[in-house]
Amino acid sequence: AALGAFAATPMELAGAYTALLDGTAERPWLVSALSTASGETLVQFEPDSKAVASSRAAAIATDVLQGVLIRGTGARASGYGVKGGAGKTGTTDEYRDAWFVGYTPDLVVAVWVGKDKGTLGLSGSRAALPTWARFVAASGTSGHDFRRPEGLASADVCDTSGLIATADCEATHAELFESGRVPTERCDLHSEPTVRVGQILQGIFKRDKPPGKQRKRDR
Numbered sequence: 001a002a003l004g005a006f007a008a009t010p011m012e013l014a015g016a017y018t019a020l021l022d023g024t025a026e027r028p029w030l031v032s033a034l035s036t037a038s039g040e041t042l043v044q045f046e047p048d049s050k051a052v053a054s055s056r057a058a059a060i061a062t063d064v065l066q067g068v069l070i071r072g073t074g075a076r077a078s079g080y081g082v083k084g085g086a087g088k089t090g091t092t093d094e095y096r097d098a099w100f101v102g103y104t105p106d107l108v109v110a111v112w113v114g115k116d117k118g119t120l121g122l123s124g125s126r127a128a129l130p131t132w133a134r135f136v137a138a139s140g141t142s143g144h145d146f147r148r149p150e151g152l153a154s155a156d157v158c159d160t161s162g163l164i165a166t167a168d169c170e171a172t173h174a175e176l177f178e179s180g181r182v183p184t185e186r187c188d189l190h191s192e193p194t195v196r197v198g199q200i201l202q203g204i205f206k207r208d209k210p211p212g213k214q215r216k217r218d219r
Contacts, residue, residue: 081137
């Protein structure tokens, strides 16, 4: 599926990202209630939510988007005082629009920066991220941990190959998977030289057994 390939308002994107907390999407609204000067509530708007994904799927997606703020295009957020969170930058063609949509366990914030005419000339990480980071840091919600549902397992993955890390991988990170579905293929880019040479030689000299021996085994 394409990311950022459709028109959307900041409010629509903020609403969509609420589903990444636990799989339940919350419809955003501008006004939660109307009251008199004395505090009497005249109208109370009730939240409108809908389950759109499993809590496990949401947790795995959140785990991936946390990486954006740790080692991706949103890493600069820590310089503004953000202590965790998850999110995604977005930049449209010709740098006309810049986005950053991110969230903590208690808050979802979408920031758009752009021009009605002409190009902005800045990416989402340069134009939108600073505003998002300052707001989230001031909210005091970025130091909280995301809830992790049962049925998930963590495994170290090589940053370069994306496969299960070995002791020879220099840069790794922990990644979430559904229990029982953790990949088994291990990184072969950073194995010891003797192991890699052995793999190469095995591929060169591997030959099928002679036809006679094969027929004898089949009897």
